[in-house]
Amino acid sequence: MRESVNSWLLLNLVTDRSLSQGRSLVEVVAEAVAGGVTCVQLREKTCSTRQFLDEALALKALLQPLRVSLIINDRVDIAMAVGADGVHLGQSDMPISHARHLLGPDCLIGISAESVQDALAAEQQGADYIGISPVFSTPTKTDTAPALGLNGIRQIRELVRIPLVGIGGINLTNARQVIAAGADGVAVVSAIMAAESPRQAAEVIRRELG
């Protein structure tokens, strides 16, 4: 039951333009979706608001006909402007209550949990899903809390009912363990964004997830 209900977040691609090796974001995302990515989170840390908006509009045009969800990282305003499916917020981003007030009941809100306490609070405050962050340490994001590991996923799974997505250091070799520990999905940056063939990379990870 849980798996079919939450299959939209089984394999999340979180974008990072700096890893795309000169390829456009739309090109990499299109490849990755062809390989089986079920949800795309647009994550832009350095570009202008206009550029962020343009990328979001381009990804929405690509993903909506394919019925692949588009989540916007950090920026509630961009999510609202493009009619994205959701927004992903961390512990230092806009609090859920304010985001929900702006976005309404139908827009998905994902919250990063860096501890069991964060996860419990996110569920209690009405998050739609939780990003367990990070599961393993990763060079892709250097300002993370200590890695929670597979045990962290198990602990949170015991206490929280909403969908869980693991992020951080996840690739072909460990994706299956993340699901086995109780996550509903995995979120991946470098293992797909930096791959020579994002399509093949997504395919092999998706196959691991069953």
Ligand SMILES: Cc1ncc(COP(=O)(O)OP(=O)(O)O)c(N)n1
């Ligand atoms: C699915 C998912 N989980 C966690 C994060 C991390 O969000 P945050 O802590 O706000 O850090 P930044 O991504 O904004 O640097 C995420 N993006 N996605």
Ligand SMILES: Cc1ncsc1CCOP(=O)(O)O
């Ligand atoms: C955005 C983010 N949030 C927590 S870890 C992380 C980066 C994950 O990158 P990678 O999949 O390359 O380890």
Ligand SMILES: [Mg+2]
């Ligand atoms: Mg954030």
